[in-house]
Amino acid sequence: MNAPLKAFGPIKAVIFDMDGLLLDTEGIYTEVTSIIAARYGRTFDWSIKQNIIGRGAGDLARYVVEALDLPITAEEFLVVREPLMRERFPTAQAMPGAQELVRHLKANNIPIAVGTSSSSQSFGQKTTLHRDWFALFDFIVTADDPEVGAAKPAPDIFLTAARRLGVAPEDCLVFEDSPFGVTAAKAAGMTAIAIPDAAMADAKYAHADGILRTLKAFEPGAFGLPALEWA
Numbered sequence: 001m002n003a004p005l006k007a008f009g010p011i012k013a014v015i016f017d018m019d020g021l022l023l024d025t026e027g028i029y030t031e032v033t034s035i036i037a038a039r040y041g042r043t044f045d046w047s048i049k050q051n052i053i054g055r056g057a058g059d060l061a062r063y064v065v066e067a068l069d070l071p072i073t074a075e076e077f078l079v080v081r082e083p084l085m086r087e088r089f090p091t092a093q094a095m096p097g098a099q100e101l102v103r104h105l106k107a108n109n110i111p112i113a114v115g116t117s118s119s120s121q122s123f124g125q126k127t128t129l130h131r132d133w134f135a136l137f138d139f140i141v142t143a144d145d146p147e148v149g150a151a152k153p154a155p156d157i158f159l160t161a162a163r164r165l166g167v168a169p170e171d172c173l174v175f176e177d178s179p180f181g182v183t184a185a186k187a188a189g190m191t192a193i194a195i196p197d198a199a200m201a202d203a204k205y206a207h208a209d210g211i212l213r214t215l216k217a218f219e220p221g222a223f224g225l226p227a228l229e230w231a
Contacts, residue, residue, distance in 0.1 A: 009170075009191075010223070010224030011171060011191065011225055012110075012111070012167045012168075012172070013110065013111040013113070013165045013167035013171060013173070014111075014172070014175070015112070015114070015161045015162070015165075015172055015185075015190070016102070016113070016137075016174075017054070017114075017116060017175060017178070018114050019117070019126075019177075020053065020095070020178065021098070021177045021195055022095055022102075022114070023093070023098070023126055024092060025092045026053065026197065028088045028089060028091075030044070030049060031088070032081055032085055033064060033081070036077065037068050037070070040070050042069070042070065044064070044068065048068070050199070051063065051067075053177065053179075053200075054153075055152070055180055056117045056150075056151025057078060057117070057143070061078050061081075062074040064077065085122065085125070089126045089128070090125055090126075090128035091128075092126045092130075093129070095215065096214055097214060097215035097216035097230065098215055100228075100230065101215055101218065103133060104220070104228045105220075105225070105226075106136040108225075110225060111166070111167055112165075113137055113141060113161040113164065114134070114139070114161075115160075115174070116140075116141070116142055116143065117151045117152050118142055118143060119143060119144045120144055120145075138164070139161055139164045139165060142157075143157065152178075152180045152181050153180040153183035153187065155184050155187035155189075158172070162188070162190070169188050169190050170189050173192075174188075174192045174193070175193050175215065175218075177196055177197060179194075179200075179204045179207075182194050182205060186207055191209050191223075192207075192209050193209060193210045193211070195211075195213070196213070216230050
């Protein structure tokens with residue numbers, strides 16, 4: 001981790017991003033965007049992918065259309081993308097350690113929430129295989145929640161989650177896999193731990209309070225949370 005553990009105060013609630021953090025959906029996004037790009041003779045690669053992880057749908061679409069110089073609007077990109085996503089999202093698998101950590105926190109009565117830039121509709125599709133443990137969360141806050149004014153990197157999603165959990169932002173720990181998500185968490189006044197994609201450089205997470213390469217490296221006891229002995 002890139003910050004001393006002693007710098008962290010006791011945590012009273014935990015908020016999780018979803019895509020690439022709880023569920024392995026980033027490969028689906030890459031596949032679908034690559035399919036659309038290929039239709040126009042373009043190539044979607046890591047040079048672009050690394051800059052869109054964690055963005056809300058509208059912001060992501062605008063960036064991809066401009067970066068690939070696609071002859072369609074951002075709105076048209078999202079329309080074309082939707083059925084391709086809908087077909088693939090129900091196959092999403094859990095990320096290592098995700099279910100175990102969620103169950104551990106719930107069993108120890110720690111308030112937990114999901115704060116995702118996904119819509120409520122795509123949330124339902126992505127969690128198809130995981131209804132049981134996603135039902136353990138106290139709250140799910142999506143980008144189209146009526147109380148959310150703007151998606152990440154704005155802090156709205158995380159502030160809404162904290163408000164519903166009844167916990168002050170400074171007492172919340174956020175897990176994020178994207179630089180934009182870390183920006184949102186820090187803007188909300190929360191502690192942010194980054195769990196980046198293996199291909200993402202640590203330098204992109206300089207604003208995080210710590211960096212781990214897997215949720216299974218997290219030690220809850222260091223944050224005043226009930227200790228967990230990982231399987």
